[in-house]
Amino acid sequence: MISTTTTVEDGMVFERDVALTLSDGAVLRANVFRPESPGQYPVVMAMGAYGKDVHFEDAFNPQWQVLKRIYPELDSNGSTGRFLRWEVVDPERWVPDGFVVIQIDSRGTGRSEGYLDPFGPVETRDYYEWIEWAGIQPWSNGKVGLIGVSYLAIKQWQVAALNPPHLAAIVPWEGSSEFFRNGGHHGGILSNSFTFEWWPRQVLANQYGSGDSKHRDRITGERTTGPSLSSEILEGSRADHPNDRLTHSLDDAWNQARAANLPAITVPLLSAANWGGAGMHLRGNFEGFLRTGSAQKWLFAHIGTHYESFYLPHYVAIQKRFFNHFLRGDDNGWDREPPVQLAIRHADGTAAIRKEQAWPLARTQRVPLYLNAREGGLQSTAPSASGSVDFQAMKGAVSFTTAPFDAATEFTGPVTLTLWISSTTRDADIFAVLRVLDPAGEEVTYVGAHERVPMAQGWLRASRRKTDPERSTEWRPWHTHDDVQKLEPGQVYPLDVEIWPTSMVFPKGWRLSLTVQGHDYIVTAPGRMRHDHPEDRPAGEFGGVTTVHTGGEHASHLVMPLIAREQEA
Structure with missing residues (x-):
């Protein structure tokens, strides 16, 4: 008893x-x-x-030891x-x-x-x-x-x-707000390792x-x-x-019964996102902020591990100030705080808080960067000539890289990728990764919620490419995940890939690279958020050759959220 x-x-x-x-x-x-x-x-x-x-x-001794050191x-x-x-x-x-x-x-x-x-x-x-x-x-x-x-x-x-x-x-x-898309099935691909x-x-x-x-x-x-x-x-x-x-595996009644009805939420909220939480919660905190019906809501994006950002005194003070205002009625100025507060990340792993009035940022310039299969580049103009490049879906990858930036360059916001592909099989999974390259061409990775992470990631199963035009925006496609549309081998299809929100300031001489592959991008093995369940990804459906088409009629391109900055060395 x-x-x-x-x-x-x-x-x-x-x-x-x-x-x-x-x-x-x-x-x-x-x-x-x-x-x-x-x-x-x-x-x-x-x-x-x-x-x-x-x-x-x-229960969480490794995390405890890390937090105690911090x-x-x-x-x-x-x-x-x-x-x-x-x-x-x-x-x-x-x-x-x-x-x-x-x-x-x-x-x-x-x-x-x-x-x-x-x-x-x-x-x-x-x-x-x-x-x-x-x-x-x-x-x-x-x-x-x-x-x-x-x-x-x-x-x-x-x-x-x-x-x-x-x-x-x-x-x-750091909590996902949409059960199917944020945690269970990234782009329609089962995120199995964490769950299992x-x-x-x-x-x-x-x-x-x-x-x-x-x-x-x-x-x-x-x-x-x-x-x-x-x-x-x-x-x-x-x-x-x-x-x-x-x-x-689709956004059916079981999944919808576990999804929050965000527009129905009316209470004041503080949604805290981690730029390094790309495998589960990051999208949920941004979507939660955007889609709730609350008249009083704030978005706060930070860096660091999953746990330090909750327990460190600076963050606890933010939590208490918010609650003191809304649970006690303290006139502490919280209601006059700008609704968006972001830790703007720099390439060296540091960040500085900047306060904004809207998400995405009102001054965002949505800049297209076109993939060039012939040269492996990301460029501001579409290649006039068609090109293509192949990779083995289960183990290969292709990358497209900008020229070195001629000045400090900031990208903060959601990212979209329009990708034209064909496959030798009836389906294909796309794992799209934004990577930061230093002047020597070496990738720089960052402290994430649970592991080292690249700049940003996005996912899409080709057979789940159907979008809802009413819920999609210019900066975020909304995939319905209510239908399976298999591929005809060899036929070229356009995919609208959602890459989750990001922030990064590239120094002069650094480069942005887009890697496209058909399997998980893991910085440090074994990787926490893997998508490799054999029943979800049978080799006969996903183990073929994927071709990325660029230029001409198939102008594959990224759209990056460029934020104007003062000139820096």
């Missing part, structure tokens, strides 16, 4: 395993941290599948670190500032009962009920804010679309009732997954999420 326990220490009340019986009878549990002093406080909340009682260091004071100077959990706020740094912090084990995980179905609509409805519960507690001021990274950000987009009455603001930090590795390592290890879980609560010594249940009960109490991803 799991019961609630309450302790008080250093001015903070810790209620462990607070139970809420939901409308369908399932019992979910949360940890609640609140100020000891009587009063009514704003609530910041997160729901996730990674275990509210599993310490960050125990931020040695993580578990000192204001926090003991006892309550640090992966991708959620540290209660010891929030409660003293007058916030109630709630961390919920989602249905079927940790110490919450029920059927485990990640990102599903039932889980989203559970979150709604928790928000409404928190909004009417005697220690609550009636305003609930949501905050968290990745899974915990995805859930924010989903539940905010239901408009719980007590929800007052959200901070989805994430499921056993990060989710099943936390399933409610798992007696095999190695996770223990550091405070109590108890297993963090509640009572031990049989393997038969466990298997019958969960969805087969990897197989669901694999078998739902």
Whole structure:
């Protein structure tokens, strides 16, 4: 029997395993941290599948070690670190500032009962009920804010679309907002490695009732997954999420039930994107900012790892300032901040924050760069003569490179690629990569959310090339992913490839290169976001020769977002 326990220490009340019986009878549990002093406080909340009682260091030790090197004071100077959990706020740094912090084990995980179905609509409805519960507690001021990274950000987009009455603001930090396009199927290609590795390592290890879980609560010594249940009960109490991803290869009802209805979101939001998060969340934060119905919304793009940007004091101060305004009503100037704040990246890996009024930037010049198969170039004028170049789809690549820039050159914004291809097989996958080359011709890569990354990436399965003209824009094609249009071998087809948003300032003498291939571009093996499942990419369909056509009637070209700059050396 799991019961609630309450302790008080250093001015903070810790209620462990607070139970809420939901409308369908399932019992979910949360940890609640609140100020000891009587009063009514704003609530910041997160729901996730990674275990509210599993310490960050125990579950994600490599990431913990990296973060500790970047931020040695993580578990000192204001926090003991006892309550640090992966991708959620540290209660010891929030409660003293007058916030109630709630961390919920989602249905079927940790110490919450029920059927485990990640990102599903039932889980989203559970979150709604928790928000409404928190909004009417005697220690609550009636305003609930949501905050968290990745899974915990995805859930924010989903539940905010239901408009719980007590929800007052959200901070989805590095979290995809559109289930199919952002995470499951990039350009219609199954993103399998993360899902198939994430499921056993990060989710099943936390399933409610798992007696095999190695996770223990550091405070109590108890297993963090509640009572031990049989393997038969466990298997019958969960969805087969990897197989669901694999078998739902189009944007069908299953995927749409897990997509946030962004236009329905009306609460103020701060959407925090990571330029180096190209494999999952980057597009989601930009699309979330653009497509939500919120009248008050801000976009913040940063660099660095997936976790440092959430925990470093500078970023925590931004989060608190946002919530202090919308959960407390503080007149701290947040509402007068420009809606777009971007870390403009430089080729040496540094960045400087610049504030803007719109995304894409209002002064963007959309500059075409034409592919030249005969010379391997990217050039400002279309080649008059036709050309073509081949590559082996599963292992080859072709690259097209600009001349050295004659002055510092900034590209910040979404990128599109119109690519004319033919294939010897009935389908082809396109992996489009923007790369930074130094004056010696060596590629320069960057710290990403989880691994070294190039400047930008985009994906498209040729048979998923159909676009929706009403939802497409000049800077972002919208692929419907509701139809399969196979290729006729040897016939030439135009593809509109979406390359995810980027920012880079090239110094004088540096060059931009576009690499096109039919397999993952991995800077450092093995690569976190791979697309190599044999059932999704059978060799008979995808293992042929792909031809890129340029010039003449087939003027393949990039459209880059050029931003005017003062002349620099």
